[in-house]
Amino acid sequence: MSLIQIRNLDVRLGGNTVLRDVSMRVEKGEIITIVGPNGSGKTTLLRAIIGAVGSSTGQVEKRAELRIGYVPQRLQIDVTLPMTVRRFLSLPRPVSDTSAEEVLTDAGVGNMVDRQMVRLSGGQFQRVLLARALLGRPELLLLDEPTQGLDQPGSAAFYRQIETVRQNRGCAVLMVSHELHVVMAASDRVICLNGHVCCHGAPGQVAKAPEYRALFGTGTQGALALYQHEHTHSHHHESDG
Amino acid sequence: MIWLDSFLVRALLAGVGVAISAAPLGCFVVWRRMAYFGDATAHASILGIALALTFSTSIFLGVLVFSLLMAATVSGLSGRGYAMDTVLGVFAHCALAIGLVVASFLSDVRIDLMAYLFGDILAVGKIDLVVIWGGAGLVLLLMWWRWSALLTATLNPDLAYAAGINPRREEFALTVALAVVVAVAIKVMGALLIVALMIIPAATARPYAKTPEHMALIATIIGALSAVGGLQLAYSFDTPTGPTIVCLSAMLFALSTIGGLIRGWVNG
Numbered sequence: 033m034s035l036i037q038i039r040n041l042d043v044r045l046g047g048n049t050v051l052r053d054v055s056m057r058v059e060k061g062e063i064i065t066i067v068g069p070n071g072s073g074k075t076t077l078l079r080a081i082i083g084a085v086g087s088s089t090g091q092v093e094k095r096a097e098l099r100i101g102y103v104p105q106r107l108q109i110d111v112t113l114p115m116t117v118r119r120f121l122s123l124p125r126p127v128s129d130t131s132a133e134e135v136l137t138d139a140g141v142g143n144m145v146d147r148q149m150v151r152l153s154g155g156q157f158q159r160v161l162l163a164r165a166l167l168g169r170p171e172l173l174l175l176d177e178p179t180q181g182l183d184q185p186g187s188a189a190f191y192r193q194i195e196t197v198r199q200n201r202g203c204a205v206l207m208v209s210h211e212l213h214v215v216m217a218a219s220d221r222v223i224c225l226n227g228h229v230c231c232h233g234a235p236g237q238v239a240k241a242p243e244y245r246a247l248f249g250t251g252t253q254g255a256l257a258l259y260q261h262e263h264t265h266s267h268h269h270e271s272d273g
Numbered sequence: 274m275i276w277l278d279s280f281l282v283r284a285l286l287a288g289v290g291v292a293i294s295a296a297p298l299g300c301f302v303v304w305r306r307m308a309y310f311g312d313a314t315a316h317a318s319i320l321g322i323a324l325a326l327t328f329s330t331s332i333f334l335g336v337l338v339f340s341l342l343m344a345a346t347v348s349g350l351s352g353r354g355y356a357m358d359t360v361l362g363v364f365a366h367c368a369l370a371i372g373l374v375v376a377s378f379l380s381d382v383r384i385d386l387m388a389y390l391f392g393d394i395l396a397v398g399k400i401d402l403v404v405i406w407g408g409a410g411l412v413l414l415l416m417w418w419r420w421s422a423l424l425t426a427t428l429n430p431d432l433a434y435a436a437g438i439n440p441r442r443e444e445f446a447l448t449v450a451l452a453v454v455v456a457v458a459i460k461v462m463g464a465l466l467i468v469a470l471m472i473i474p475a476a477t478a479r480p481y482a483k484t485p486e487h488m489a490l491i492a493t494i495i496g497a498l499s500a501v502g503g504l505q506l507a508y509s510f511d512t513p514t515g516p517t518i519v520c521l522s523a524m525l526f527a528l529s530t531i532g533g534l535i536r537g538w539v540n541g
Contacts, residue, residue, distance in 0.1 A: 079431060082431065082434050082435040083434055084430070084431050084434035084435075100435065102431070102432065104429050104431040104432050104435075105431075107428065107429050107432070109428060110303075110304050110305075110306070112303045112304055112475075112476070112479055113304045113427070113428075113485060114479065114482040114483055114484055114487065114488050115428075115484065116483055116484055119484045119485070120428075123421060123424055123425050123428065124421040124422055124424070124433075124438060125436075148483070174435075176431075
């Protein structure tokens with residue numbers, strides 16, 4: 033059975049139809065990337081899955097007792113809020129030191145338990161968010177533009193981390209991205225969203241689809257190649273961002 | 274309990290009760306940037322007092338009802354075409370103005386407005402002590418019960434949803450706690466300076482705290498010290514209690530900031 037099955041989902045927010053007739057499913061262990069222009073309802077779709085927004089019609093069907101790990105878009109911790117990485121991992125439910133260390137290591141940020149969240153670099157911060165999402169041994173990871181604010185090598189490194197996590201843990205990944213070129217090579221399937229599902233399929237297929245080109249132009253083919261080039265020459269510049 | 278016959282002892286006990294409930298709540302006010310929201314809630318209490326005196330009902334009840342009404346109104350109006358800042362600016366000042374005008378009509382009731390605006394050391398009776406500690410206990414219980422959920426919702430609403438927490442419900446819990454603290458604090462602190470006793474101890478604690486709990490604990494100690502010291506100073510110098518307590522906590526804040534700067538400088 034699919035982890036998630038969405039059937040004919042409509043979401044209206046403040047009088048606007050944000051999503052209409054969206055149907056999709058997430059299978060065990062696959063990486064799906066949702067791409068789409070700003071305001072195309074990508075974040076709303078993830079929020080509908082976690083139950084933060086209700087549907088007008090249609091349904092989001094989750095497999096019984098599906099464990100979901102969620103990495104939100106733009107988590108801004110106020111500088112007035114003191115928060116160590118360790119404490120952050122124990123929100124809202126306390127976790128053991130062992131599992132805290134384990135998820136941090138899996139996310140590529142071991143030895144950071146005592147650091148203050150507001151002092152982390154962009155890349156470290158996103159990895160701590162990823163670590164927190166891994167705590168409940170999720171079968172599905174939801175990531176909403178997880179590399180926002182990271183530079184390109186930083187993003188590429190982060191997506192490789194996600195691939196590693198998928199390999200180690202076998203969880204499915206559903207993520208939203210605007211960095212098509214960076215993400216596509218790492219995805220099993222791409223869903224192109226613009227209020228409705230424009231097209232979907234394997235990354236190469238989608239990149240060639242006329243609906244996709246109508247939204248994003250044809251330039252991304254070259255960018256896809258650029259990413260593959262970078263993939264082998266990454267320098268791990270993740271301190272800035 | 275004969276020692277409760279001393280008005281200073283009663284005021285001190287009231288001050289400590291108010292401070293230990295205001296400080297942890299104040300941390301959330303700081304983290305969530307709700308200072309202005311707190312002010313609006315507190316200012317609405319003047320209208321509550323005026324009407325409570327008109328209809329001879331309990332001041333505590335009047336303040337509680339109007340603080341809650343204000344909080345609900347402002348929450349309801351936010352995100353409907355007005356910036357939160359503007360909504361709060363309109364409502365906080367209107368509530369205060371209307372409250373003061375209504376109070377001025379109460380010529381037959383001898384109302385010492387200064388006492389309600391700035392606090393009065395003589396105002397705390399034995400019944401008030403019960404109400405203050407009852408309210409403070411309620412707020413502390415609520416905070417203790419919802420602490421993790423509140424923190425998660427404060428970090429990020431969607432993070433809360435994903436963990437099965439409804440951030441709007443947590444927000445509501447905070448709003449209620451805020452109204453209760455305003456209601457129990459009004460006699461000691463006065464309507465104009467209640468929020469200061471929430472924010473200043475929290476801000477003073479910030480440079481020395483590593484975790485949210487740590488910050489709430491330090492803020493509580495600082496708040497209680499300010500209340501006890503401030504009340505005694507107010508007694509010695511015959512000054513209004515609210516401003517005196519706030520002056521003392523402001524001094525602690527200045528010391529803490531300087532201390533924090535020196536520490537940062539020493540540690541490079």
